[in-house]
Amino acid sequence: MSTPIAPEVVDHVHEVARRARRASRQLAQLTRGEKDAALLALADAVDAATAAVVAANGEDLDRGRASGLSENLLDRLTLDADRVHAVADALRQIATLPDPVGEVVRGSTLANGLQIRQVRVPMGVVGMIYEARPNVTVDAAGLGLKSGNAVILRGGSAASSTNAALVGVLRSALEAQGLDPDAVNLLSEGGHDAARALMTARGLVDLVIPRGGASLIRTVVTESTVPVIETGVGNCHVYVDGSADADMAVRIVTNSKTHRPSVCNAAESLLVHRDAAARVLPGVMAELAAAGVTVHGDEDTRGYAETAGARWVPVTPEDDDTEFLSLDISARVVDDLDAAITHVQEHTSGHTEAIVTADRDAARRFTAEVDAAAVLVNASTRFTDGGEFGFGAEIGISTQKLHARGPMALPELTTTKWVVEGDGQVR
Amino acid sequence: MSTPIAPEVVDHVHEVARRARRASRQLAQLTRGEKDAALLALADAVDAATAAVVAANGEDLDRGRASGLSENLLDRLTLDADRVHAVADALRQIATLPDPVGEVVRGSTLANGLQIRQVRVPMGVVGMIYEARPNVTVDAAGLGLKSGNAVILRGGSAASSTNAALVGVLRSALEAQGLDPDAVNLLSEGGHDAARALMTARGLVDLVIPRGGASLIRTVVTESTVPVIETGVGNCHVYVDGSADADMAVRIVTNSKTHRPSVCNAAESLLVHRDAAARVLPGVMAELAAAGVTVHGDEDTRGYAETAGARWVPVTPEDDDTEFLSLDISARVVDDLDAAITHVQEHTSGHTEAIVTADRDAARRFTAEVDAAAVLVNASTRFTDGGEFGFGAEIGISTQKLHARGPMALPELTTTKWVVEGDGQVR
Incomplete structure (x- = not known):
């Protein structure tokens, strides 16, 4: 039913995912203090780049008007100086949230003396496929950073200039903080094939979250071989x-x-x-x-x-x-x-x-x-x-039963790991 | 790449899934006491049917020997009277485990007076695709019942007579307890297409768990549009x-x-x-x-x-x-x-x-x-x-990061629901 994905797009996306994996290993070891400092630096960098971001957004809006985008979609796409500042403030807000990584979910000492504990750890590499809403780009990067995940973003093509400007700012700011810029990645080429390569990059990407209309979500659920969290269709x-x-x-x-x-x-x-x-x-x-x-x-x-x-x-x-x-x-x-x-x-x-x-x-x-x-x-x-639920941030509302159900925030971007400590026990 | 699934098999599997859904609504409302009583009745029914189960197993073993199944696989397939009793005892063991359903995972009262709580609830309908191990048939049915889920079982064809006998016993015992026998379903026809119809019964099946070798798991992960939990490959x-x-x-x-x-x-x-x-x-x-x-x-x-x-x-x-x-x-x-x-x-x-x-x-x-x-x-x-971890039972070991990671037991067969109670609040 589906046509093959262009091999050069697959190669490109896999290369991005491998770099994201390397970055994710660094992210997973950061303390909350280091992550919050980075988030505040990212927020300042976004604020400082307001003019450039608004200019890039102007290109998208011009193209959008020329192609007859509806007023509603143009409004979602628009970033003026106030909205850029709100986007930066969202990063500051994320810095105030508790860090889910390292939380001990449960644990015990077994009869044989083994100490077992289930610890919250980052997912690793998270893909986001979404429509032309530039604020999602920065929110996803910020929530990814706070939860210790590298993100690969595939935003709607109508926002391509804005997304490129924003991700450029975020990556430079990460580098200036001594962090690996591959923590935040944008798939800007390859069209629909890039999204398809992302959702089939099994083993390289740990989770894909589609945010958008019913048809986008249906496509991702049907084609993805990477685990998916469905969001957002509400009847x-x-x-x-x-x-x-x-x-x-x-x-x-x-x-x-x-x-x-x-x-x-x-x-x-x-x-x-x-x-x-x-x-x-x-x-x-x-x-x-x-x-x-x-x-x-x-x-x-x-x-x-x-x-x-x-x-x-x-x-x-x-x-x-x-x-x-x-x-x-x-x-x-x-x-x-x-x-x-x-x-x-x-x-x-x-x-x-x-x-x-x-x-x-x-x-x-x-x-x-x-x-x-x-x-x-x-x-x-x-x-x-x-x-409204008091989570302070939201990556989407899951309508599936696996892993997360309802509003998703930082803890839903983590998984767990069992750490087992012994002194030579065998069976 | 994949050939279409025979339409009559799809119809059959969907009909089974719809009946399982109806049964799951009854299961979700049962108290722990009712579920444990049913589990003990099921265990007694399996014990009472030992001769019939061993006879059915003999048919499978004869077929297996004739088709040159390895000694290792024949051993996994074999149910003698002792093993039937162990299978029944596993149900009694499940009855002793705590019931995850109804657990309040977290909750709070919001500033506007809304009381919110996240409550553990059954998944609904869980599909299991596994190889020729008849004990998995009864374990999965018992863990499903205890966690309030209806199960649709697709066991290896080499165990078809044994599985039919066991599921027949379980369904009769459910009915004798006044419960809907469609809580436990076996897909005995339709060959590989039945498994494929199960893993694509989106909206009718909430979760599919494959248990078996790497190739079975790869097939399920690639073809499934129902959420999957991968189990068991360990390097x-x-x-x-x-x-x-x-x-x-x-x-x-x-x-x-x-x-x-x-x-x-x-x-x-x-x-x-x-x-x-x-x-x-x-x-x-x-x-x-x-x-x-x-x-x-x-x-x-x-x-x-x-x-x-x-x-x-x-x-x-x-x-x-x-x-x-x-x-x-x-x-x-x-x-x-x-x-x-x-x-x-x-x-x-x-x-x-x-x-x-x-x-x-x-x-x-x-x-x-x-x-x-x-x-x-x-x-x-x-x-x-x-x-070993003290969970008392195991449905498999998840090697994925979504929903469950490591040994899975009863809580991993549940999801959550937010219950929100107010007195007229609006935004």
């Missing part, structure tokens, strides 16, 4: 139980859908218990109408939407599985808690699911039976976020 | 430092190589510091000669081997990367600790690496700089084992 539901407080339900549904519709923890589907429909849906529909949301609803929701002046279209089976990332929401009235849980089980993307209820049993059943990275009771879906 | 080194106690070095090298040469934590490579060669190699070679080990050595080892009467052949570059699983070992004299660490870094399979030393600095550098699931000081490589 998040809010279920309003029969016992829900009407005001709370309106507030949570509205916030979950409209606070920032383009992100993965925005709500995409609304389920309302039949007993709550008449109490809750007038208010919900009024707020959704005011925010300009299109309701993809079943017949039971139609009258409420029309009375409130909300745009209503009939829900399709596809809508039930769609991550709209826009001012759209699917909406259904369900007969009971069982129907709600069954619907969520069938259509969840495993990101975030919320219930609004005053009923303790309903809350307990929903949190026990719904299988997702985060299950919320009486709170907006927008809270599934590394910053 | 384990023992490095004897210049400061090593000679008796201890002889004991550890000999035990690591000869205690059970066919398993993944057996030593395959010996490195000896030049300063220790004259003190250590005469004793090591004498023991290896006595055990019938062939030394694939460099020129520096030749004289010691020949004096001791050990069979010696020149080491090849391939030998440095070979998991012999036999009475063979590669052996090299190295100039210093740096050379030893560099060699191990280049050739490790990430399983187990050991140093024998009296020097504290050497021990600290080796454990810090060598990147493997287990790094041992002054102990035999044979200790990297779930039973």
Whole structure:
């Protein structure tokens, strides 16, 4: 199905990965003090290079406008002086976070006297494949450095000039600190083949994290032979139980859908218990109408939407599985808690699911039976976020079950090693 | 490169996986008491079915002998009455282990009053692909049940009659306990395509664990789109430092190589510091000669081997990367600790690496700089084992860095879920 990867691209990516591996060995031995000092130096270097970064970003923006990039994408791509400063500050913020490396996760002394302990260590070499968001470039480099990992970055081509400028600054600053610049690497050539070479560099790369839309993630999961952490696709539901407080339900549904519709923890589907429909849906529909949301609803929701002046279209089976990332929401009235849980089980993307209820049993059943990275009771879906959870930084939100689930930060960029100390024990 | 999977096999495997998913929802809600009672009932059922299982095993053995299976493989395949009883007892042992499900891994109350906690939950549906070892069938079913997971088993075809008999017994016993028999499933048809359909049943299967030789594991890693945990390839080194106690070095090298040469934590490579060669190699070679080990050595080892009467052949570059699983070992004299660490870094399979030393600095550098699931000081490589580590059971030894590293037991068959409780919070 897939065409072979150009051999010269494979050679180039493998060479980058081998250099990154060498750098990772140095990184793994750094103390927290050394890493934090480097992070602060990197932040100062980014600040000092503001003019050059903004100029490089201008090239990307010119190309983007010429190629008809949407306003939304152009906005994500833009780095003005304030945003460059925010990017530098993110590195300073990472310096304040605890270092996960060296943490003893568990340990014991065995009956034969062997002392065993499981110690947190860096992954080694981490690949990131993402879209045209230059702040991810610096965040990933900073989180990599703090967790002792070398990173290989493959950013969206629309941000190529900005990424080259930023990575150039970071590498020079690392070198000035006496550190190996190959701790931070950018794959700037080779097009799609470079990404494919990265995700098949088995043994050279320890982990690949794709950040972006569903199709990017599907490609990486299908083609990668390197272990992958999937991030970010969120078909998040809010279920309003029969016992829900009407005001709370309106507030949570509205916030979950409209606070920032383009992100993965925005709500995409609304389920309302039949007993709550008449109490809750007038208010919900009024707020959704005011925010300009299109309701993809079943017949039971139609009258409420029309009375409130909300745009209503009939829900399709596809809508039930769609991550709209826009001012759209699917909406259904369900007969009971069982129907709600069954619907969520069938259509969840495993990101975030919320219930609004005053009923303790309903809350307990929903949190026990719904299988997702985060299950919320009486709170907006927008809270599934590394910053909100107090992690101080976020590399993405894992929607898979292996290794990391939910918001990922520094500890999720580490693995463990068993250290076993004896005095000559044999079996 | 790969041919399409027969559609009827895909349909069958997906149907099995959907039934397993339904069963997994029941399993996830069981208490420890209910699971332990079921495990004991399963153990009694296996004991009660001893005659039928031994008879089914006889069919496999007859087929195996007719097709010229090696004595070693026939032995692994054999289940006599004693071994059936041991298999049943393994289920009783699993019942005594703590239940990982429900453990609160971490949690806090956020500034806005949201209570968040990360809770251990089952993976859901776990696929196991393994060779003709019928005990793995029952172990995997028992560990799956205890951790709240439904399992889909794809055992080696040489054990098909035994596996069918065992899984039949387990499913009947589950049903007799009022549990869904689809908690334990065997893929008995469809040949290699069934395994391929299992490892590509994305969304239906949460995790695939291959247990077997390097080629099985490579196939699964390359073809799978379901997350995989790699197990078991061990090119384990023992490095004897210049400061090593000679008796201890002889004991550890000999035990690591000869205690059970066919398993993944057996030593395959010996490195000896030049300063220790004259003190250590005469004793090591004498023991290896006595055990019938062939030394694939460099020129520096030749004289010691020949004096001791050990069979010696020149080491090849391939030998440095070979998991012999036999009475063979590669052996090299190295100039210093740096050379030893560099060699191990280049050739490790990430399983187990050991140093024998009296020097504290050497021990600290080796454990810090060598990147493997287990790094041992002054102990035999044979200790990297779930039973030895006190886990009470083992599903395999992970040689990857994602999710689980080293011996895997019950907690490694779980994931986590964030449960967030509020009283109406929005952003």
